[in-house]
Amino acid sequence: MKFTFVPEASPLEGYTIKRAIHRGGFGEVYYALSDSGKEVALKLLNNNLQVELRGVSQCLNLKHQNLVTIFDIREDRDGDHWIVMEYIGGRGLFDELQRHPNGIPIEETLQWLSGITAGLSFLHDRGIVHRDLKPANVFRDQDTVKVGDVGLSKYISESRRSAQTQSVGTVYYMAPEVCHGRYGREVDVYALGIILVEMLTGQVPFDGETTAEILMKHMTAEPDLSAVPEQLREVISAALEKDPNQRIQDVEELEHRFRDVANAMGPSDFSIPPRKRPASKRPPRPEPASQPKPRVASDLGNQSKHGPETTAVVTEYWNKLPVPVKWIVGGVVVVMVLETGLVRHLTSGASLGISVYLGYLLARHFFGSKTTVQSEPASSSQVRPPVAAVQEPGTVSVPPVTTPHQEQPGPVPQKPQRHRLGRKLGGKAVCLNPATPRVISKRHRFSDLTNSLSISLTATFLVTLGVYMTTSLLPQVVHAVYFGSVTMMGAWALMILCKIREGHTGDVMIRRLTQGMLGLGIGFLAAGLQYYLMLSGDPLFEAPKSIGASWVIGRVHIADGTGYPTMAAFMSFFGVLFAARRWWWQTDSFRTSRFRISSTLFTLLVGAVVAGILHFPGTLGATWALAISAVVQLSAGWTPPEERLPQQEIPSTNVSEAMAANMQSGEQVPAAST
Amino acid sequence: MPQFIKHSNLRTRSRVGVPSAWAPGRILPAAVATLRDLVVSNSPVKSYIMWIDGVGAWQLYAGSSFSIGAPTFESSSADVTLLANISRRHATLHYESDHWRVTADHLTTVSGRTVDSAVGLRSGDQLCLADRVKLGFRVPSKLSSSAVIDFESNHRPAHTVDGIILMVDHCLLGPRCDQHICCPDWPDIVVLYVQHGSLYCRSSLPLNVDGKLVSASFPLKHGAVVDGEGLRFRIEEIR
Numbered sequence: 001m002k003f004t005f006v007p008e009a010s011p012l013e014g015y016t017i018k019r020a021i022h023r024g025g026f027g028e029v030y031y032a033l034s035d036s037g038k039e040v041a042l043k044l045l046n047n048n049l050q051v052e053l054r055g056v057s058q059c060l061n062l063k064h065q066n067l068v069t070i071f072d073i074r075e076d077r078d079g080d081h082w083i084v085m086e087y088i089g090g091r092g093l094f095d096e097l098q099r100h101p102n103g104i105p106i107e108e109t110l111q112w113l114s115g116i117t118a119g120l121s122f123l124h125d126r127g128i129v130h131r132d133l134k135p136a137n138v139f140r141d142q143d144t145v146k147v148g149d150v151g152l153s154k155y156i157s158e159s160r161r162s163a164q165t166q167s168v169g170t171v172y173y174m175a176p177e178v179c180h181g182r183y184g185r186e187v188d189v190y191a192l193g194i195i196l197v198e199m200l201t202g203q204v205p206f207d208g209e210t211t212a213e214i215l216m217k218h219m220t221a222e223p224d225l226s227a228v229p230e231q232l233r234e235v236i237s238a239a240l241e242k243d244p245n246q247r248i249q250d251v252e253e254l255e256h257r258f259r260d261v262a263n264a265m266g267p268s269d270f271s272i273p274p275r276k277r278p279a280s281k282r283p284p285r286p287e288p289a290s291q292p293k294p295r296v297a298s299d300l301g302n303q304s305k306h307g308p309e310t311t312a313v314v315t316e317y318w319n320k321l322p323v324p325v326k327w328i329v330g331g332v333v334v335v336m337v338l339e340t341g342l343v344r345h346l347t348s349g350a351s352l353g354i355s356v357y358l359g360y361l362l363a364r365h366f367f368g369s370k371t372t373v374q375s376e377p378a379s380s381s382q383v384r385p386p387v388a389a390v391q392e393p394g395t396v397s398v399p400p401v402t403t404p405h406q407e408q409p410g411p412v413p414q415k416p417q418r419h420r421l422g423r424k425l426g427g428k429a430v431c432l433n434p435a436t437p438r439v440i441s442k443r444h445r446f447s448d449l450t451n452s453l454s455i456s457l458t459a460t461f462l463v464t465l466g467v468y469m470t471t472s473l474l475p476q477v478v479h480a481v482y483f484g485s486v487t488m489m490g491a492w493a494l495m496i497l498c499k500i501r502e503g504h505t506g507d508v509m510i511r512r513l514t515q516g517m518l519g520l521g522i523g524f525l526a527a528g529l530q531y532y533l534m535l536s537g538d539p540l541f542e543a544p545k546s547i548g549a550s551w552v553i554g555r556v557h558i559a560d561g562t563g564y565p566t567m568a569a570f571m572s573f574f575g576v577l578f579a580a581r582r583w584w585w586q587t588d589s590f591r592t593s594r595f596r597i598s599s600t601l602f603t604l605l606v607g608a609v610v611a612g613i614l615h616f617p618g619t620l621g622a623t624w625a626l627a628i629s630a631v632v633q634l635s636a637g638w639t640p641p642e643e644r645l646p647q648q649e650i651p652s653t654n655v656s657e658a659m660a661a662n663m664q665s666g667e668q669v670p671a672a673s674t
Numbered sequence: 675m676p677q678f679i680k681h682s683n684l685r686t687r688s689r690v691g692v693p694s695a696w697a698p699g700r701i702l703p704a705a706v707a708t709l710r711d712l713v714v715s716n717s718p719v720k721s722y723i724m725w726i727d728g729v730g731a732w733q734l735y736a737g738s739s740f741s742i743g744a745p746t747f748e749s750s751s752a753d754v755t756l757l758a759n760i761s762r763r764h765a766t767l768h769y770e771s772d773h774w775r776v777t778a779d780h781l782t783t784v785s786g787r788t789v790d791s792a793v794g795l796r797s798g799d800q801l802c803l804a805d806r807v808k809l810g811f812r813v814p815s816k817l818s819s820s821a822v823i824d825f826e827s828n829h830r831p832a833h834t835v836d837g838i839i840l841m842v843d844h845c846l847l848g849p850r851c852d853q854h855i856c857c858p859d860w861p862d863i864v865v866l867y868v869q870h871g872s873l874y875c876r877s878s879l880p881l882n883v884d885g886k887l888v889s890a891s892f893p894l895k896h897g898a899v900v901d902g903e904g905l906r907f908r909i910e911e912i913r
Contacts, residue, residue: 019907
């Protein structure tokens with residue numbers, strides 16, 4: 001694991017970093033010494049996440065012996081923010097659980113419980129709910145238990161109970177109501193109940209292969225408490241009630257009831273038979289990568305409900321193919337489409353298909369709309385976006401609830417709104433993807449864009465060379481130069497637009513329209529360049545289908561009957577091509593993979609179809625679509641899934657709104673040695 | 675690439691707490707082998723601190739006799755100093771003739787047995803100084819006689835470290851728990867040893883020291899930052 005700062009670095013005046021401690025959910029944490037030798041933990045906040053910063057500010061002056069203390073928030077010379085906090089060198093609860101796979105002795109359990117309860121009570125008393133209570137956030141310094149990671153806490157004054165925009169928490173410890181956006185202090189009671197079971201038995205009560213499976217169990221399954229001593233089952237069950245109103249209402253009550261029963265029990269009552277470990281073992285370390293892949297909560301109820309099965313089968317089959325086979329299939333398809341005259345058939349067929357589909361849509365609009373309305377009440381999707389946008393491996397975030405003061409009546413059948421987020425691809429869930437809203441610093445955005453643009457020079461050259469060498473489309477070098485230039489202009493335009501908008505969410509139609517406008521511009525340049533390079537009338541542009549056919553819309557001549565594309569044809573081809581594809585899924589750092597063959601092939605087909613419809617040279621159009629898709633994917637910056645930092649995400653449809661709405665308290669990642 | 679030699683060529687010696695049965699055919703870095711025959715001088719103990727990214731901080735003492743006591747402002751303080759209510763020189767751990775033993779100047783017990791003059795130490799023993807300072811003693815590796823001191827009570831040196839290594843031949847850092855410092859994410863083992871009074875490092879991994887690629891075995895100066903794929907640590911000489 002590599003960390004940004006080397007030992008002896010001094011990004012903050014007065015502190016010298018000695019070593020990196022770990023990379024936590026919200027940033028890197030370092031052990032550092034002040035100039036006078038005071039040990040501190042320094043946490044570097046990723047991307048100046050303002051939301052967290054405000055949260056930490058709220059907690060800056062909270063003092064309690066069972067909470068990790070924050071000393072200060074500082075800004076370094078580069079404008080990055082650091083949290084200076086108490087360093088804790090002792091072994092945390094997570095490490096203790098690792099050391100005791102069959103459960104922690106009851107005396108120790110009671111010590112941990114006492115400290116956690118004191119810390120949580122203090123928070124609850126100040127209207128803050130921790131929301132991310134888990135063993136990895138509980139530490140012990142000397143004999144004092146300290147709760148850290150308060151940064152994910154939220155204020156829970158009664159009026160705001162369900163108004164929060166973000167759900168957090170490792171899924172093993174996540175209360176069922178979190179999936180519906182409700183965060184009372186009962187969430188912490190539930191998490192503490194789970195932790196108690198884990199301390200007693202060494203196992204969490206709800207385990208599974210995937211996040212969705214675990215969440216499902218939280219919501220529906222009864223906890224398996226067979227390994228918990230019989231006398232304690234009642235109090236644990238009361239802490240793990242699905243309905244927060246039925247649950248034990250505060251952590252102190254839980255502690256009292258637990259302690260009373262435990263004290264009345266003899267030592268022999270705690271001789272717990274080691275439970276059979278489930279097939280799915282828990283990850284040995286809390287690194288995000290080793291956690292079960294996060295999925296969208298709404299997947300739970302909709303796994304087999306939506307989506308054409310044939311598509312699913314084809315997708316699954318495609319995903320199962322080994323990568324080399326995908327490339328071979330991709331190459332064969334490209335050559336078949338471009339070299340065998342298949343473009344013409346494709347365009348004709350697609351035009352026919354589109355006409356039929358439009359007819360079907362019209363028919364459905366006029367005859368079938370009532371059924372749709374009945375089956376999906378409009379209010380359900382507007383009031384409560386139920387989808388938990390995956391925020392972090394092991395954590396789930398919920399988009400903002402649009403009616404802040406409305407209490408959640410209970411589980412409601414959920415409609416997937418952003419189901420793509422969690423759709424299984426290639427056997428593994430996509431956790432953070434281009435639809436994930438996140439804050440990206442200007443500096444990072446700029447360097448990403450400049451890198452992408454510079455790499456695109458090479459990528460364009462290679463792709464053009466590939467087309468030049470393998471197809472007969474470009475007979476001479478001048479054709480290749482022309483083709484490459486237009487490809488690069490198109491790729492640049494798309495990358496600049498998409499990278500500027502990366503991390504933001506917005507109306508897809510507006511994005512498409514903007515892309516379409518850019519496409520018009522690229523078409524204009526492509527047509528102009530054709531004249532400049534004296535290529536007009538070249539066989540490259542010949543579209544035999546349009547010979548003699550004239551197509552005039554208003555005063556615009558899309559086809560003038562010469563068989564060669566007009567300026568309008570160029571512009572409309574690129575305009576439609578750019579608007580037809582969601583190009584940001586090909587340029588975003590969080591795209592599924594650096595290069596998706598299926599995506600490229602689909603773009604090729606779209607290019608062929610658009611060209612066919614617009615009387616544009618089919619092979620040239622399809623190849624351009626292919627080339628632009630290939631270049632943008634090859635050059636646009638990409639972050640491997642395991643390096644995607646969930647803290648960059650702000651789970652709201654509008655980042656600024658989310659910032660305004662978030663009432664965060666601070667996060668503390670206390671430093672515990674591994 | 676480091677020079678490797680078959681273990682079967684090595685001269686083996688029995689030692690307390692360190693089984694002499696070496697797995698036949700096991701391949702060891704040459705450093706491990708040569709250091710087994712290294713004569714540890716009676717020179718004053720050299721003290722280092724290792725800051726290991728993602729793992730922790732460890733204090734490393736190289737020598738053969740290590741005194742333990744409370745810190746003083748004099749030059750005569752003990753080698754291993756703990757912030758504890760113990761004497762300035764409370765007890766001394768010796769490594770002699772392949773055995774570890776402890777001599778006590780003040781009240782010291784070893785796994786419950788009071789130390790009168792000298793008592794042998796075995797891996798897994800608990801040292802208790804002045805009835806309150808509890809230290810674990812273990813020799814984790816079969817390949818080395820160096821010992822690890824764990825803090826079992828809350829008494830530690832002035833700076834928080836995760837443990838103390840008493841290095842009599844070499845110190846192994848690697849992904850396995852039977853190495854002196856367990857670095858779970860490291861791809862391979864890194865060996866530290868003292869030669870001609872200097873601390874050296876060797877590994878089969880390609881490593882950089884202060885940004886420069888180094889050969890298989892290289893000296894570590896004060897402040898050297900060693901990094902390789904998936905690992906980084908810094909060595910500081912304390913005195």
